Amino acid sequence: MRFPVSAAGLLLAVSAVHAADISVVGLFPNKAVLVVDGGAPKTYSVGATITEGIRLVSASESSATIETNGKRQAIAIGDHVSRSGASNGRVSVTLQADGRGHFVVPGQINGGTVRMLLDTGATMVAIPASDATRLGIDYRKGRVTYLNTANGAVPAYAVKLNTVKVGDIELNQVDAVVQEQGLPFILLGMTFLNRTEMHRDGEQMVLTKRF
Template structure:
């Protein structure tokens, strides 16, 4: 079976002084091919130690999950994650634009995996009803609102998400809307982004948690 090739890398802290630069160059079920600090590529099985304080906890054909000092991070295609913001100690994540200039992130909502499109034009996080149900969001208990879409004004449900996590940034009690029609994927909107500092550098977007 051929591995899925990725152009993703992750900067991790092992302890407080040593930074390990880890790149994911291939994926198998329960295995990942990693380059650590410019060493030759090496295949790691789930559960294996990558370097001091860092281990591989899961891998499939689309992503690998790394654990550092008890904190877990999903690495998806084209995503670069910095687990520390030098000099500030605040959580940050660096996102790489895709070929169309979009930032697609692999994160978590209420503890469940969620693939989201960063959208600064969206007032709140917006979820299709199918994703909300999968993530355990009882949206029918939310307040009914109306949103403008390409197909006109459609009803939506205003809800609070318990947690939203992107990289090391985890934010609690985030406003969101759930739509039963007209939305093909999750939008990571300003109800999350307003609680971060956003800095764009070329094709890279760096988010740093504010509060």
């Protein structure tokens, strides 16, 4: 399992009934400052309609939650996710690489907001113990296993995640491991990615949910 260093300097882009690019440039309790389709920054209060099909449903100092056609996603300032429904009706997500060429994406695990590094070299979704505790995962009940890393074999706990969500792609019962050492951030590994089709085009990666 490899642990590449990443830097996140991302914006949020969402596709609704009519496509819209939304950048989060400021967050306050119950308010968010957004840039829509490259326009001037505008402050939106919770409950406000941002554009057709997109509504701000909550905001705090750390994240904003938008609702697109009944589906919600929590996002942190500076995050970027492009969401769209493919023409064949399959759900897809377009991810934008950061300055290092890595894909750091906001998402949800068991309903809790997370940031994950897409890593095709990770056989499973891998979670640091601190994040697992924050998400309410009782990982110590999981089966103990050992993972081979650059620092040698490290112990880990095998767990089953109820849900993992990136954009509009939500998968149930995803196998994962929790590590108490040697893992600085969550890795979006192949137990999630294998259930999608991946297509990279330059600085963009499109994930399409398999059925």
